Amino acid sequence: MDNTETLRQPHSSLTGGAGGGSSYFNPSFETMSREQIEALQLERLQKTVRHCMNNEFYRKKFAEAGITPDDIKTLADVRKLPFTTKQDLRDTYPFGMACVPLRDCVRLHSSSGTTGNPTVILHTQKDLDEWANQVARNLWMVGLRPDDVFQNSSGYGMFTGGLGFQYGAEKLGMLTVPAAAGNSLRQIKFIKDFGTTAIHAVPSYVTRLYEVMKEEGVDPRRDTKLKVLCIGAEPHSEEQRRRIEEMMGVKAYNSFGMSEMCGPGVGFECPEQNGMHFWEDYYIVEIVDPETLEPVPDGEIGELVLTTLCREAMPLLRYRTRDLTRVLGRSCPCGRNHIRLDRMRGRSDDMMVLRGVNIFPIQIEKILMQFPELASNYLITLTTDEENDNMTVEVELAQPTDDFKQLLDLEHEIRRRLKDEILLTPIVKLVAKGSLPVSEGKAVRVVDKRKVYQ
Amino acid sequence: MTIHQLSIFIENRSGTLIKVLDALKEANIQIIASTIADTADYGIYRLICSEPMRACDELKRAGVAVALSEVFVIAIDNEPGRAADAVKAFSQADIDITYMYSFLNENRGLLIFRTNDNERAQQIITANNMQIISEEALQSLV
Numbered sequence: 059m060d061n062t063e064t065l066r067q068p069h070s071s072l073t074g075g076a077g078g079g080s081s082y083f084n085p086s087f088e089t090m091s092r093e094q095i096e097a098l099q100l101e102r103l104q105k106t107v108r109h110c111m112n113n114e115f116y117r118k119k120f121a122e123a124g125i126t127p128d129d130i131k132t133l134a135d136v137r138k139l140p141f142t143t144k145q146d147l148r149d150t151y152p153f154g155m156a157c158v159p160l161r162d163c164v165r166l167h168s169s170s171g172t173t174g175n176p177t178v179i180l181h182t183q184k185d186l187d188e189w190a191n192q193v194a195r196n197l198w199m200v201g202l203r204p205d206d207v208f209q210n211s212s213g214y215g216m217f218t219g220g221l222g223f224q225y226g227a228e229k230l231g232m233l234t235v236p237a238a239a240g241n242s243l244r245q246i247k248f249i250k251d252f253g254t255t256a257i258h259a260v261p262s263y264v265t266r267l268y269e270v271m272k273e274e275g276v277d278p279r280r281d282t283k284l285k286v287l288c289i290g291a292e293p294h295s296e297e298q299r300r301r302i303e304e305m306m307g308v309k310a311y312n313s314f315g316m317s318e319m320c321g322p323g324v325g326f327e328c329p330e331q332n333g334m335h336f337w338e339d340y341y342i343v344e345i346v347d348p349e350t351l352e353p354v355p356d357g358e359i360g361e362l363v364l365t366t367l368c369r370e371a372m373p374l375l376r377y378r379t380r381d382l383t384r385v386l387g388r389s390c391p392c393g394r395n396h397i398r399l400d401r402m403r404g405r406s407d408d409m410m411v412l413r414g415v416n417i418f419p420i421q422i423e424k425i426l427m428q429f430p431e432l433a434s435n436y437l438i439t440l441t442t443d444e445e446n447d448n449m450t451v452e453v454e455l456a457q458p459t460d461d462f463k464q465l466l467d468l469e470h471e472i473r474r475r476l477k478d479e480i481l482l483t484p485i486v487k488l489v490a491k492g493s494l495p496v497s498e499g500k501a502v503r504v505v506d507k508r509k510v511y512q
Numbered sequence: 513m514t515i516h517q518l519s520i521f522i523e524n525r526s527g528t529l530i531k532v533l534d535a536l537k538e539a540n541i542q543i544i545a546s547t548i549a550d551t552a553d554y555g556i557y558r559l560i561c562s563e564p565m566r567a568c569d570e571l572k573r574a575g576v577a578v579a580l581s582e583v584f585v586i587a588i589d590n591e592p593g594r595a596a597d598a599v600k601a602f603s604q605a606d607i608d609i610t611y612m613y614s615f616l617n618e619n620r621g622l623l624i625f626r627t628n629d630n631e632r633a634q635q636i637i638t639a640n641n642m643q644i645i646s647e648e649a650l651q652s653l654v
């Protein structure tokens with residue numbers, strides 16, 4: 059066996075067996091029974107909590123909560139632990155939540171701070187290996203193998219979607235192209251010249267890429283070897299996903315990641331496309347009521363709370379992600395019993411409150427994507443006139459038309475269906491294709507121009 | 513016998529019409545007739561021009577949302593009541609005229625219109641001996 063073959067075997071220290079011809083990258087971990095998963099979680103939780111005692115911030119938090127590592131006797135005891143939040147990360151900026159000496163860290167990712175301090179996440183070499191393993195496991199799960207060519211059309215730098223997928227795809231053994239975001243013509247050239255079979259990008263960028271392909275006369279079905287799209291980082295509706303799949307002629311798999319946990323790879327859809335498996339050998343998943351912080355029953359929407367189980371540099375206990383989702387199940391025809399969560403409804407931070415009604419951008423998108431007459435780009439603008447909040451939805455037309463009545467009927471029908479969904483009537487503006495701003499990173503979907511009265 | 517008309521979706525903000533006209537100028541396309549129908553937020557700019565196919569490609573290349581549509585052009589005598597006669601013929605046959613615009617050329621009126629049923633409209637035109645203008649004839653006006 060040559061070296062290359064050895065390197066292509068999945069990482070084995072924590073993660074068990076080899077992929078080989080299997081449908082699993084880490085078979086022994088991916089196919090664990092619920093009992094095995096929970097036993098492993100308890101063992102790793104106890105270890106993590108003890109590890110947190112190396113850090114001043116956690117020692118203080120534990121003391122305030124009146125607990126010690128010895129109080130974690132069952133998995134349910136995770137609820138005795140205090141929550142952590144983004145604010146904690148800001149308050150301890152930059153290194154206050156590190157649980158190992160800085161000399162043991164090899165990587166730092168920072169998120170920009172539009173409000174207050176930015177946040178910093180540190181990684182040891184083992185943290186990076188485990189992160190890459192999660193990403194590789196996901197990519198293997200959606201059918202990618204070392205023969206594939208993976209083009210990562212995601213921002214690099216501090217944005218974890220770049221390096222996260224890069225290391226994961228390399229760990230799986232794929233030829234990996236760090237194309238980064240933007241420069242669509244070059245992206246398309248790479249796809250054709252390198253025989254790219256899989257792309258990772260934010261959903262709005264896939265749409266953009268398709269538009270440019272169309273302009274250039276490139277048919278993704280005929281002229282490329284694409285077979286898989288990995289999309290994520292941007293909340294998107296099932297309708298948007300179906301649309302992307304139809305455009306590109308391949309399956310698009312949704313994923314979840316956040317830099318606080320490591321980055322991409324935390325949750326990923328399996329070929330069943332029925333929710334994302336969150337890897338419970340790496341995380342404890344809780345769904346709580348964002349107001350009371352009490353757990354909600356399976357199937358009910360709540361805030362996702364994650365506890366890391368394998369992180370060395372910066373373990374996070376009961377981290378409030380602000381993302382809203384629900385539990386779909388704990389078994390799956392794919393053979394993985396890791397919890398399945400619904401696509402994110404958006405972050406509780408994204409929620410718009412208009413005239414007392416709670417609205418998520420994703421609800422608007424879901425409706426817009428039902429109209430074949432509309433393109434995928436849209437922009438929601440919130441304004442105030444007098445005392446009233448108003449919502450304007452601008453959406454691009456897929457095709458120009460000569461028929462005025464059709465446009466007016468379309469506007470009317472969009473307004474009607476939006477009202478059914480969000481319970482208030484927005485102003486709908488049809489705009490020409492290509493006239494809304496295109497972002498090469500995460501799409502900006504909401505502009506809030508309301509005056510703040512408080 | 514219909515001719516090609518370009519229909520362009522334009523938003524009501526400054527610069528959008530200029531973008532279209534500049535693209536046509538760049539491509540050396542001549543406008544024969546045009547009209548804008550609008551609401552508060554957007555309009556449809558309809559135009560008959562030289563080399564409609566090439567014009568359409570050039571506009572698309574310039575990032576303009578353009579559609580090709582089929583319209584009729586008929587010539588009528590330049591005297592009161594002739595347009596009414598023509599429209600009446602269609603209305604009596606229950607054919608809807610979706611929109612219409614017109615221009616004068618060498619002492620005759622040219623009516624440009626779109627119907628909801630081109631096949632039957634063609635029959636009415638023939639039955640009433642209306643003088644229909646072909647694409648070639650129109651292009652010769654340029």
Ligand SMILES: [Zn+2]
Nearest residue numbers: 328330390392
């Ligand atoms: Zn599954």
